[in-house]
Amino acid sequence: MSAPDRSLVGAAARPRGWIERFCRPVSGNRRTSFGDIAIVAISALFLGIFLVIPLATIFSLALKNGxxxxxxxxxxxxxxxxxxxxxxxxxxxxxxxxxxxxxxxxxxxxxxxxxxxxxxxxxxxxxxxxxxxxxxxxxxxxxxxxxxxxxxxxxxxxxxxxxxxxxxxxxxxxxxxxxxxxxxxxxxxxxxxxxxxxxxxxxxxxxxxxxxxxxxxxxxxxxxxxxxxxxxxxxxxxxxxxxxxxxxxxxxxxxxxxxxxxxxxxxxxxxxxxxxxxxxxxxxxxxxxxxxxxxxxxxxxxxxxxxxx
Amino acid sequence: MTRKCLFGVVIVSLFLCGARSASAATVALLNASYDATREFYRDYNAAFVKYWKAKTGQDVRIEMSHTGSGKEARAVIDGLDADVVSLALAYDIDAIARRTGYLPADWQSRLPNDSSPYSSTIVFLVRKGNPKHIKDWPDLINPGVSVVTPNPKTSGGARWAFLAAWEYALKADGGSEDKARQFVRALYKHVPVLDTGARGSTATFAERGIGDVLLSWENEAYLVINKSAKGQFEIIYPSISIVAQPPVAWLDKNVSRHGTTALAKAYLEYLYSEQGQEIAANHYFRPVKNPTGRYRALPFIKTFTINDAFGGWSSAQKKFFADGGVFDQIYQP
The missing domain is CATH 1.10.3720.10 (MetI-like)
Known part of the structure; x- marks a missing residue:
């Protein structure tokens, strides 16, 4: 994945909406770019696949027989x-x-x-x-x-x-x-x-x-x-x-x-x-x-x- | 001050739990065994505890330690305080005798049938319907067949399997030492993972779904069949296989220190009793004798013994599994 393209950030004059509520840059006044969202999404996906799903599997298999x-x-x-x-x-x-x-x-x-x-x-x-x-x-x-x-x-x-x-x-x-x-x-x-x-x-x-x-x-x-x-x-x-x-x-x-x-x-x-x-x-x-x-x-x-x- | 007290308590408790819990009423006996006997000894121990209580009035608690046979032997050599060992092959007990002197070198002659109260053999476990048509040893090296077996360096079962494959190729039509070498070389080219023990390989094959055929202890193969959904796996008996004799022995030095000599001997001798033999048969081991079909009968299979084919474990170990031996020469991952 490439880093968020900063030149696009200024150009994208999207209104501050629901996306910013979940995900916005910590520093600077720039808007959330697609790159930012992609990076957050990848991290979330990674955590989901490697941590949340296995953890849930352990508990579900543990309770399989009641x-x-x-x-x-x-x-x-x-x-x-x-x-x-x-x-x-x-x-x-x-x-x-x-x-x-x-x-x-x-x-x-x-x-x-x-x-x-x-x-x-x-x-x-x-x-x-x-x-x-x-x-x-x-x-x-x-x-x-x-x-x-x-x-x-x-x-x-x-x-x-x-x-x-x-x-x-x-x-x-x-x-x-x-x-x-x-x-x-x-x-x-x-x-x-x-x-x-x-x-x-x-x-x-x-x-x-x-x-x-x-x-x-x-x-x-x-x-x-x-x-x-x-x-x-x-x-x-x-x-x-x-x-x-x-x-x-x-x-x-x-x-x-x-x-x-x-x-x-x-x-x-x-x-x-x-x-x-x-x-x-x-x-x-x-x-x-x-x-x-x-x-x-x-x-x-x-x-x-x-x-x- | 409290800190000092705490530290003292900790040190004392460290030593206290080191001392063997020596309650007068119950005597403990530690049996160091290998992977594929877990279920068998669970039943056998319960039967023996009952028998011993009826015979002597003494309560006895049997403790078990299970892992790969070679690793277990290593632990006993390093000080695992076992009273008796029941390992996958005689060589591992020989190693204990040689390195520690806990038992005499001729330990195998102390109990009947080379100290092997039950035997097993190496069979093929295949998936439902045997889609790769594996019937005998040569089918294992057909193109596209993937074979699961543990590492002969660490696993007893794998060493039995290796020797069975070797002897098959040696005795087949036009067989020779070179042909045998070629055959096992080809065979291990078909092995995608070498686990360290039988249980690891079984999980690889049955749970993780890797491979078309598992070279397995006969008793372990039946265990898989019984523990998994019906019809998922099939056992194939090859035209010839090896008599795998897992021997037992008491460790003289340890039992005399624990004062458990009589108990340890009785524990092992009871394996040869009718009840011991029956429990072994129920767990798909082959009893020493089954003349009247009293016990569960397993299918007939043509077999050879390690003594006849290879002149005993010491020479087989040296030729095939020692560093630089045949296995090292033919196996390149």
Whole structure:
């Protein structure tokens, strides 16, 4: 598609009508051109084909055999244990990554030190490598042929192919979310307020909890929401370390795969619909929180200044 | 302070859920198996739990792990704490024995019939009315025929299928090693997707509608027929195929650590009992013996065994599926 032809825009002296209500250029006084409409229409079509239709399909297939079959599918013992394990994993992973994210964001955002660039890059590592490698890494460490695995197994501690492995793999994959979100926000809020607090006699923890944290709370929340969504949906890394023991080490995404492989399509889509619901809730929460924090670094910086003011 | 407490709780809970839930009343047994046995073991486990309770008064819970046979073996080697393994082919259990020493190298002689309580074979699953007229192995390489089979590097069923095709071409009129090589080369030219496991290939063929024929485990083919709308698919028995023997074994080192040795042996021995054989037959496996037609009978098919045709799995694996083996030589995507 070619870009909207600006020379035509002035010439087209159409009256300002219903089209402008749906679609008009953000800047300038020019009228809506066909190019503009075409671009918006293409985006809408794309979203429809790739997002809305598949999402609707999941829900319609989930309910294909009726509402009773749906509830039976999601309350079945294996399904219940998969749902439970998924949320336990998220509940363990979130506070840890929150602690890590706050510490990393605080250190990088508020201090200058040697190796800061290196640390910032390192935090992004789990985003850069494939989740499968994240999983393998723990197998190489804690597996029976691994580095510390034989010792742990001899002492009756199971990490891999058990719940701790799932939690560790999820933690690895989701660790950057809070930190990534906080670093720009922390940087933008500067350190003047902290200096003022300390000069007025506040202690270190007091400054952190009463000055630093309130300034970045929306950023924290935003990071936590994203981290939670990924923790619940993680497939690749968890698949490597899970061993897929039904009812024991099967999370929701893994359980969906098992159901699908079992030709149990309506149950697979029923559990999928739960995950999709979490996704939709995430998007809503993200939208609400995003309004406070502003998305993207420049926007978030200015939004945060507004908040601080 | 609360933060510190929280962190402590998290660490402790991490280790707690690592410990095996050791309630005195119920004993757990983990069976590491492959894709195509999900439905069979669901029924068999229920029967065994009842049998064991009646015999010993002990409650037992059977846990299952299913994936491609090779991947499952890899997981056991890496520490999946299974008590027993029931895999698609002996080579995968050999690999566990060789790499971990969890069980002796001669494990296959510990249970009857080479430790294979049931067998299956490789058949063709075609679409309604068999529009491409696929009757036997040579029809698979007719122009315009598209064949679905998983990757022999990762799938047990695919390795059985590859060997069946090879042996057919070798034993056909005027057959030779060169002819066999040409035949399998041509065959894999007709394969549009190589999934990693049997279940993936079945979904490709039955759900996604790709291909004219699926080279399938016999029991898996019947499962597709029963789970899909009537008359949508047909099973074709080729003139000759391979006896696919999925073996079972207990892992000595793991069961002695769990204290489940007697239970694990009984669990596997019960597969050979009348009830175990009947459940296997109900799931379209072939029982060890079916002399009086007691169990569900499957159509007769002329077969050969891996030991007779290829001298066992070790040599077949080395010749065909190892890196640089025949499969690597003939297959170019």
């Amino acid at each position: 509402i009773h079959a749906y509830f039976r599918a999601v309350t079945e013992p294996y399904a219940r244990s998969a749902i439970w394990l998924t949320f336990v994993t998220a509940a363990v992973v979130l506070p840890i990554n929150l602690g890590f994210g706050l510490a990393a964001g605080w250190a990088i955002g508020k201090f200058e030190f040697r190796g800061k660039e290196f640390l910032t890059t390192l935090i992004d590592l789990p985003f850069a490598v494939s989740p499968v490698i994240g999983g393998m890494l723990f197998v190489l460490l804690f597996g029976a042929q691994g580095i510390v695995g034989p010792w742990l197994i001899a002492h009756g501690v199971k990490i891999i192919f058990a719940k701790p492995g799932i939690i560790l793999a999820t933690m690895f994959v989701t660790s950057p979310f809070v930190a990534r979100e906080l670093i720009p926000v922390m940087q933008a809020s500067g350190s003047e307020e902290e200096q003022a607090a300390i000069s007025l006699g506040a202690g270190g923890w007091q400054t952190f909890f009463r000055v630093t944290l309130p300034n970045v709370k929306w950023g924290v929340l935003y990071g936590v929401i994203l981290c939670n969504a990924r923790a619940i949906g993680e497939f690749g890394a968890v698949s490597v370390v899970s061993g897929n023991i039904s009812g024991l080490t099967s999370t929701m995404p893994l359980y969906i795969e098992v159901l699908y492989d079992d030709y149990n399509f309506s149950a697979a889509f029923a559990v999928s619909s739960l995950l999709s619901l979490v996704a939709v809730l995430t998007l809503v929460a993200k939208r609400i929180v995003g309004r406070h924090v502003g998305v993207g670094t420049a926007a978030s910086a200015s939004a945060d200044e507004e908040l601080a003011a």
